[in-house]
Amino acid sequence: MSGLVTGDAVVLGLQPARLPSRALAVLIDLVVVWAAYLLISLGLAVATASLDDAAVMAVSIASFLLILVGAPIAVETLSHGRSLGKLACGLRVVRDDGGPIRFRHALVRGAMGVVEILMTFGVVACIASLVSERGRRLGDVFAGTLVVRERIPAARVQAVPPPPPWLVGRFSGLDLSAVPEALWLEIRQYLTRARELDPVVGRRLAERLADELVARSGAPAPPGVPADAYLAGVVAERQARDARRAVASASSAGAGPVGGLPPVAASPAAPSVAAPPAASSASPSATGFAPPA
Numbered sequence: 438m439s440g441l442v443t444g445d446a447v448v449l450g451l452q453p454a455r456l457p458s459r460a461l462a463v464l465i466d467l468v469v470v471w472a473a474y475l476l477i478s479l480g481l482a483v484a485t486a487s488l489d490d491a492a493v494m495a496v497s498i499a500s501f502l503l504i505l506v507g508a509p510i511a512v513e514t515l516s517h518g519r520s521l522g523k524l525a526c527g528l529r530v531v532r533d534d535g536g537p538i539r540f541r542h543a544l545v546r547g548a549m550g551v552v553e554i555l556m557t558f559g560v561v562a563c564i565a566s567l568v569s570e571r572g573r574r575l576g577d578v579f580a581g582t583l584v585v586r587e588r589i590p591a592a593r594v595q596a597v598p599p600p601p602p603w604l605v606g607r608f609s610g611l612d613l614s615a616v617p618e619a620l621w622l623e624i625r626q627y628l629t630r631a632r633e634l635d636p637v638v639g640r641r642l643a644e645r646l647a648d649e650l651v652a653r654s655g656a657p658a659p660p661g662v663p664a665d666a667y668l669a670g671v672v673a674e675r676q677a678r679d680a681r682r683a684v685a686s687a688s689s690a691g692a693g694p695v696g697g698l699p700p701v702a703a704s705p706a707a708p709s710v711a712a713p714p715a716a717s718s719a720s721p722s723a724t725g726f727a728p729p730a
Contacts, residue, residue, distance in 0.1 A: 452585060452586045453571040453572050453573075453583060453584065453585055453586070454526075454528045454572060454584040454585060454586050455572060456563065456566045456567065456572060458526045458527075458528060458586070459526075459528065459566065459572065459584055460559070460563070462522035462526040462528055463522060463554065463559065463562075464522065465521060465522030465525055465526075466509065466520050466521060466522035466523075467554075469521055469522075470504065470508060470509060471505075473504060473508070474500070474501070474504045474505055477500060477504060478500060481496055481497075481500055506547055506548070506551055507547075509543075509547050509550070510540075510544055510546075511543075513530060513538065513543040513546065513547070514538070514539065514540045514543045517529075517537040517538060518530030518531060518537060518538045523584070527586060527587050528584050528586060528587065529584070529585055529587050530542070530543075530546070530577075530582050530583070530584050531582065531583055531584075531585055532581060533581045533582065533583060538580075538582055541580075542581065542582050543580075545576060545579050545580035546576040546580045547576075548576075549574075549575050549579055549580075550562075550576050553574060553575050553576065561574075561575065562574040562575070562576075572584070596629070597628045597629060597669070597672055597676075598629075598631075598669060599669065599673060600666060600669035600670040600672075600673045601666050601669070601670070604666060604669070604670035605670070605673065606674075607659070607670060608670055608671050609674060611654055611674065612654055612655060612656070613654060613671070613674070613675055613678075615653050615654065615655070616650065616653045616654060617653070620649055620650065620653065621672075621675070623646060624650070624668050624671075624672055625672065627639075627642055627643065627646060627668070628665070628669055628672065631643070631665060640665075643663075643664035643665040643668060646664070646668055647664040647668055650667075650668065650671060654671075
């Protein structure tokens, strides 16, 4: 695993891509880009046959820059770091903090790629990746990016710790419909790894997540409740609501007739046997409470 750390001092579980997978992804991208460049160059050669040599040279340089340099930059920017080769190999380009790349990151990587991949046939990129601890080439170093693996074995899902007993059911009236799934995921990740964090950093992260949750739900947190306990209580309430909805949907699905047939009525031939009368000592009192026998 890599040592990527966010601004909240949370270590990200991102696995850097190795040189063979990166080389295969680059090879796929180069094959696609060069095939497109050759086809477009043939079309431009036919279209510019009547022009002079200077115009033909200008068109050739423009096509080279737009197809071999501009196209990969545009693809990485629009796909947030997933070109065709990286998509086939299960890779993605991310920032050093784990976030998606932007145009400036793709521009630096593309400009450096012309030197270390196209002009040197990938020799400089291979040497830089072998020397780097996280397998980064020069374009990644200058752009502040990293190529990581997306197809990794799924880790075992850790259970969210339960909230304090005095908070169970306290948030039953809270409106959680406006809370996005991304925020729920952050809260779950924090609660499952709260014990691994530094106490000061964990408290700051819990307070930030609690503030975002309060802003989304529209109701302030109860006074005197710690941020981590508040997050655990709200997550427990959401899980309880999901469980009730699942039980209700399962009950409604099982209440209907099976196979489209009407329900079978009970046979009248079997008379019910009346229960023997209870003893006078077990008769219910006027209050409706029956003492145990």
